Amino acid sequence: MTSTTSVTYTAPSSSSSSSSPKMAPQRRSPAIDNLTISTVTSNSSMEIDLRRVSSMPERGGVETVMSNSDEEDIIRKSQSEGAKPLLKLDQYGFISNMDKDGVVVPTTDSQKKATTQNGKNASTTSVEQRRTTKWNIMLNSWSNVMKRRPKLVLKRLRKGIPHEQRGKVWLTLCHVKEQQQKNPGLYESYVNSKESPNKAFLTVQETIEKDIHRTFPRHSLFYDDGNDSEAEMVNSPFGGSLLDSPDRYNDEETERGIVEGQASLKRVLKAYSLHDPDVGYCQGMNFIAGMFLTIVTEEEAFWMLVAIMSDQPCYMRGLFGEGMRETHKVLYVAEHLVHQFLPRLAKHFDKENIHVTMYATQWLLTQYTSSFGFDLVLRVWDCFLQEGWKITYRVMLAILQEFQSRLLQLSFEEILAFMRDLPERIEDGGKLVTTSIHIPLRKKHILKLEREWLAKQDQH
Amino acid sequence: MGSRVDEEYDYLFKIVLIGDSGVGKSNLLSRFTRNEFNLESKSTIGVEFATKSIQAEGKTIKAQIWDTAGQERYRAITSAYYRGAVGALLVYDISKHPTFENVERWLKELRDHAEANIVVMLVGNKSDLRHLRAVETDEAMAFSEQHNLAFIETSALDASGVDTAFQRILTEIYRLMSRRNMQAEEAAAGSSLSAGQTISLSDGGKKKKGCCA
Numbered sequence: 001m002t003s004t005t006s007v008t009y010t011a012p013s014s015s016s017s018s019s020s021p022k023m024a025p026q027r028r029s030p031a032i033d034n035l036t037i038s039t040v041t042s043n044s045s046m047e048i049d050l051r052r053v054s055s056m057p058e059r060g061g062v063e064t065v066m067s068n069s070d071e072e073d074i075i076r077k078s079q080s081e082g083a084k085p086l087l088k089l090d091q092y093g094f095i096s097n098m099d100k101d102g103v104v105v106p107t108t109d110s111q112k113k114a115t116t117q118n119g120k121n122a123s124t125t126s127v128e129q130r131r132t133t134k135w136n137i138m139l140n141s142w143s144n145v146m147k148r149r150p151k152l153v154l155k156r157l158r159k160g161i162p163h164e165q166r167g168k169v170w171l172t173l174c175h176v177k178e179q180q181q182k183n184p185g186l187y188e189s190y191v192n193s194k195e196s197p198n199k200a201f202l203t204v205q206e207t208i209e210k211d212i213h214r215t216f217p218r219h220s221l222f223y224d225d226g227n228d229s230e231a232e233m234v235n236s237p238f239g240g241s242l243l244d245s246p247d248r249y250n251d252e253e254t255e256r257g258i259v260e261g262q263a264s265l266k267r268v269l270k271a272y273s274l275h276d277p278d279v280g281y282c283q284g285m286n287f288i289a290g291m292f293l294t295i296v297t298e299e300e301a302f303w304m305l306v307a308i309m310s311d312q313p314c315y316m317r318g319l320f321g322e323g324m325r326e327t328h329k330v331l332y333v334a335e336h337l338v339h340q341f342l343p344r345l346a347k348h349f350d351k352e353n354i355h356v357t358m359y360a361t362q363w364l365l366t367q368y369t370s371s372f373g374f375d376l377v378l379r380v381w382d383c384f385l386q387e388g389w390k391i392t393y394r395v396m397l398a399i400l401q402e403f404q405s406r407l408l409q410l411s412f413e414e415i416l417a418f419m420r421d422l423p424e425r426i427e428d429g430g431k432l433v434t435t436s437i438h439i440p441l442r443k444k445h446i447l448k449l450e451r452e453w454l455a456k457q458d459q460h
Numbered sequence: 461m462g463s464r465v466d467e468e469y470d471y472l473f474k475i476v477l478i479g480d481s482g483v484g485k486s487n488l489l490s491r492f493t494r495n496e497f498n499l500e501s502k503s504t505i506g507v508e509f510a511t512k513s514i515q516a517e518g519k520t521i522k523a524q525i526w527d528t529a530g531q532e533r534y535r536a537i538t539s540a541y542y543r544g545a546v547g548a549l550l551v552y553d554i555s556k557h558p559t560f561e562n563v564e565r566w567l568k569e570l571r572d573h574a575e576a577n578i579v580v581m582l583v584g585n586k587s588d589l590r591h592l593r594a595v596e597t598d599e600a601m602a603f604s605e606q607h608n609l610a611f612i613e614t615s616a617l618d619a620s621g622v623d624t625a626f627q628r629i630l631t632e633i634y635r636l637m638s639r640r641n642m643q644a645e646e647a648a649a650g651s652s653l654s655a656g657q658t659i660s661l662s663d664g665g666k667k668k669k670g671c672c673a
Contacts, residue, residue, distance in 0.1 A: 102498070102500045210482035210503070214501065214503045283505060283530075283531045321533075323536050357507070358507065362506050371502075
């Protein structure tokens with residue numbers, strides 16, 4: 001039996017909509033006003049929990065429990081609603097105690113223990129610590145390192161960025177600070193824009209609206225327990241946006257019936273649609289922007305979206321624009337790479353009339369965000385932001401390779417059913433990304449296929 | 461996928477689910493094929509697929525159903541899937557009138573990309589949202605008569621009408637096909653089969669190998 005210390009923070013009694021001139025607080029540190037300390041006992045012999053408990057007055061008390069174990073657990077509880085079960089979160093902020101119908105099921109203490117303890121051994125911890133130190137050093141002399149040792153940077157990106165530094169590194173890779181400095185107030189002006197609502201604009205906003213509730217509903221940032229009529233502020237360490245003074249962008253009509261994370265997502269997508277009216281909004285972008293919001297603040301998520309849409313090496317706007325022209329290109333490349341690298345499987349797919357569009361469209365179009373676990377997704381993005389599409393294709397090939405022996409035995413319908421559940425079959429997404437790096441795919445392979453596709457377009 | 465014993469079937473019909481984004485196509489599919497409804501379903505990117513077999517007039521009919529992304533620009537990708545489809549469920553949301561107004565555009569889409577004799581059923585989904593109804597049943601009924609479409613209202617949420625919708629369209633396709641087959645046979649008996657009369661429905665008897673345990 002170890003006793004663990006629990007720190008209770010109580011927010012001020014004013015509601016979150018009061019416009020106290022809050023400075024944008026530091027990311028991942030909830031606003032703290034009063035605190036009390038109490039002691040909690042735990043059966044875990046492994047670790048000392050540092051528990052953070054925040055209670056929001058309008059929610060009657062929201063409890064967040066955080067442990068320093070391998071699978072960081074955040075548990076949120078609404079005390080006033082009595083019977084409401086605790087939300088148990090994984091290290092990326094997804095609710096792990098939710099059944100397939102989206103109902104949060106109570107966690108028992110034993111379950112809690114099972115996930116909070118199984119601590120990492122000392123060596124993993126020290127590896128991570130070393131990695132964190134290395135990244136800190138790199139970040140401190142970024143432009144220098146990028147200029148002189150780009151291969152080292154790439155190598156480290158491919159190993160995965162330590163999660164606490166991920167936001168910072170991504171923002172650096174996407175030149176977000178520079179963009180913000182060059183365009184002060186631009187994001188805010190899009191958000192507050194009340195331009196004459198023409199039909200095209202309204203159609204875009206309606207489409208966005210439809211997708212807001214359909215983006216990561218199992219993530220604590222976007223989870224809507226269905227009984228809140230006003231913006232809910234979740235004191236979760238996930239999602240910088242929530243801590244980026246939520247009052248800032250709340251205008252009157254905003255966010256009735258949607259939670260704060262959803263409201264942020266809506267604003268980011270609206271802002272992007274105004275920034276790039278030719279693309280506007282295309283389904284799939286919601287997953288990418290939503291994923292960004294779990295890592296960086298709202299305005300940063302917007303600028304990241306701008307960067308990955310219109311800058312190399314990602315350059316995704318061609319996929320999402322009217323006609324979705326480059327989606328065809330990407331699928332063409334993907335199809336041929338499967339033939340090139342997994343000929344047996346490709347032959348089997350051909351025989352069964354399985355075409356790449358049937359299973360890989362959403363993988364590629366959303367860079368895995370729409371259906372894969374974040375252990376895989378974030379590792380893909382660590383690389384994608386620096387090296388572009390090579391990682392995307394590599395991971396596709398690695399996934400197919402992983403399940404090849406199984407897929408070879410299945411028929412048309414079975415293959416498609418298998419593909420539908422495939423994301424859940426991946427046990428270790430990070431390992432899969434690591435494996436994918438060794439696939440001998442070169443940039444020239446991709447370029448050759450892209451040129452081929454382009455030539456075919458010209459013929460038509 | 462759980463273990464699914466592969467059934468034999470007499471006919472295999474390809475059906476597409478089309479209609480505006482957010483009208484509930486994916487949930488209609490999951491309600492029909494798996495008896496599931498997902499309140500937190502995510503937007504469909506590209507196409508998704510499921511199958512189910514039903515009995516109609518003593519025959520086993522297997523439906524191969526393609527669910528498509530609803531946003532207009534996705535038609536560039538999804539319209540390829542209309543090819544070979546013998547039926548289409550054209551879905552709108554009874555609580556959102558614009559999704560009904562767009563039905564005409566979807567019909568045009570079918571005319572442009574699907575087989576000429578595709579059977580189309582208009583489906584007013586979300587009938588459980590009575591208090592939010594924006595499209596009256598009469599209005600939709602009149603429209604469907606005018607355009608020679610079958611019509612039904614469904615709720616993927618409470619399951620009402622869902623099985624009936626699929627049952628009806630599949631039965632209708634079967635009848636139509638039998639009639640055409642018969643006409644073709646008669647024609648063949650009299651003279652040679654006239655060109656352009658081929659029936660694009662794949663015939664039955666095809667058995668699938670193995671099962672996914």
